[in-house]
Amino acid sequence: MKTISITSVPGYDEWRIASRACLAQSIPPEEIIWQSSQSIQDDLFGDNGQTTKVYEPKATHSIPKSVLALFKYALCHKDASRFALCYRVLWRVIFENRNLIQLKTDNDILRLNALVKAVKRDAYKMSAFLRFRKLVIEEQEHFVAWYEPEHFSLEIKLNFFQTRFKNMRWSILTPYRAAHWDTENLTLGDNPDSSAYPDDDQIEKYWLTYYANIFNPARIKKSAMLSSMPKKYWKNMPETALIEDMINKSNARARKMILDGKKS
């Protein structure tokens, strides 16, 4: 048995280096225990001897790009079994079937695709639901966001934010990592402090006003809203504080629309 510890999150680079090393030594998936810093406490095989230091050998196996692209997403999932799963798929692609990922009903592939899908969705939600607040530091505008993704989605979306807000200075803080952009360079830092997120923003009240007025009280469809915007994301979005009140008052508002209509 070999134990490999992944110490960073999401851990893609470490996993890649370790996997190459294991492949080079032809270590089958069943003989590796993958440990990650987020799961060490609940690992049943924890005291199974010392961890092996990994090294990076020359690449010997060519892996289809499409497979690596899936791993990039899957390894951003918070499920600690992701490392073992990806290594197993890697192994099977090399020694069993190069077209393995086409077998969409294979159990490993189903699981892999489920992880990919969850991360993609979470990353999309991050690009949608993250809210910046403006700070002025030494007469320069700086936009700061605090966002709690479900998975390690920040790394997936960095490119998006750099492109869209290229000429803005911004910081995105998540519970595990911060990204800072100064219009040219990106810096990353671990375990940021959420108190750096400003309490308010002068534009936010306009946003709340807009949100409260753009909806049609005669057409409440709460379940449709919840399936697209599950409650777990609400803490990131100031407008969600209005929802309960909007729903409670909707009946009265819609009734008023009709009554007003009858009057004229």
Added chain:
Amino acid sequence: MQDKLIQKLEILSDAAKYDASCASGSAGKRKAGKTDKTGIGSLTGGSGICHSFTPDGRCVSLLKILMTNYCIYDCHYCINRVSSSVRRARFTVKETVDLTLNFYKRNYIEGLFLSSGIVGSPDLTMESMVRIAKSLRIDHGFKGYIHLKTIPNASPELQTEAGLYADRLSINVEMPTQPSLNKYAPEKDLGAIHGSMNTLKDKIAEHKADKSYSGKRPPSFAPGGQSTQMIVGADDSSDKIILKTSVNLYKQQKLRRVYYSAFSPIPDASEVLPLKPAPLMREHRLYQADWLLRFYGFNLDEILQNDMLDMEHDPKLAWALRNRHVFPIDLNKADKQLLLRVPGLGARTVQKILAIRRYTKLSWVDLTKMRLPLQKLKPFISVSDYLPAIHLLDSAHFELQFKQPKQFELFAT
């Protein structure tokens, strides 16, 4: 001063909510170039991001507002018509531009969807709208999405200029027939609306064609195309008339999207209007039918048996129930066109099935793993180890199993 802006925003976003289109359409990709030191925004390709959802289940993607809700026209279904006693407000060009940029920088929106009541004259109104779009693009290097609702009867020059700055242009046909327009929107003329669509269609085609031979990229012209909206259930037009109109618009005017908006009572409504809202289910069925016409290879006659769509079953299921002899369909053999006709199989699932089929034969277990709606699919399909009991399709009670629980009344009075 600031509170005044809040008030305006209240009035002018409230007035915009009756427009059904919300998400941004796809208008390709765009971003600030390397040397661009001031521009802001991007288009990521595909339809825009939904930045929030309101309790009516709709996506908030754009700052959707009216420039003003003053209007000199008197369309009965519209809360802004001249004879309505609604509170009025008007944004300045600068206010609209600033609000858009401020919202965009905080990641609230993908861009701006601007429509307007008609102040002064159609041309004066259109001119201000174009100035807003121009200022965003030229003064601020805005790369986000802009949708302008062009003003009926505005000059072709202004409509053409709008296309230089907007990603999408739309003009609402509102009602499928001229008699209905006469009754509900007396100042509007179907011929003029089509004329304006036609002008824009030609411009869009011209700019697209340019790309192929000129070395330099021409300025883009409404890359997201045109869309329109029809109000359903205010007049007495049947689903058949509405869908016929849509098919025409898709074909002749090359529209990207026709939106259907179930008539919903507005405050201070005019006497000519019905007091009750049109059922949302009708709107829903029209969208489903529209989808089948555009992406599933159905034609109008197949979908409609008589003047109205079946409320009980979705149009695809209704078709299948009328055409039981086609089923069961073998998922391992049927071609794409046929697979698309199976109730319960969407376009994406069909794609998946075709991909899997190249490597392996589909069995029942595979279907369960793919999490397909098996209950619905069961009678209509076969796979390597499953064939539906033939009496299923023949049974007179067959339809009953698809009966949906009654839609709860959204607005019980």
